[in-house]
Amino acid sequence: MKVTLQKPYKADGFDWPAGKVVDVSNKFAAKLKAGGYLDKPEPKPAPKAKAKSQTPISE
């Protein structure tokens, strides 16, 4: 099955970069999946906006 690597794979005689599409056997696909090579990386949380300093409301 065709899979897209989400991170580089350097094993089993291969040296593949992230993003490479490879057509692999079912067992190899399962092995890549188990190794986390097919999972999309978690999106980085957006940086929190700086909280504005509150000026005390003068009465």
Add this chain to the structure above:
Amino acid sequence: MAQTTGIINASSIRVFLGTTNDSEVVVDHVTECSISLSTDIRDITTKTSGGWREILPALKSASLSLSGLFAEDATTNFNQLVDHQIAGDKLFVVFTNTGSGASGNAGDEQFDVEGYITSLEQTAGTEDNVTFSMTLEITGTVVREVIV
């Protein structure tokens, strides 16, 4: 997925190979592939065989052949195969039915074998595709298994 019903389309049969078990990659641009099993026989004919030869099975062997179109930039094609042959690499090979999808069709059966490339040829005519062909002799047991 369930076992495929009816006559199989030959284009669905693909060959995947690699140098470690369960790390097989499809051979790109294949146009034809075959796997062949044979059994030698032991002749046990005697005077009491009634004039007919009698046999028993002996040594079993198998080979796998494929041919295809050459592409310089393919992941697994002639360039990789010739490296494997020169290095004497043991190859792990899956001869499988991908059905109408891109992966092995669960419920069908496939061959899972190991072997060495014993013959590899590249052919280049005039104004035609560059092609290649390969024969792999299988070592050890020929495994026929259900695709999962």
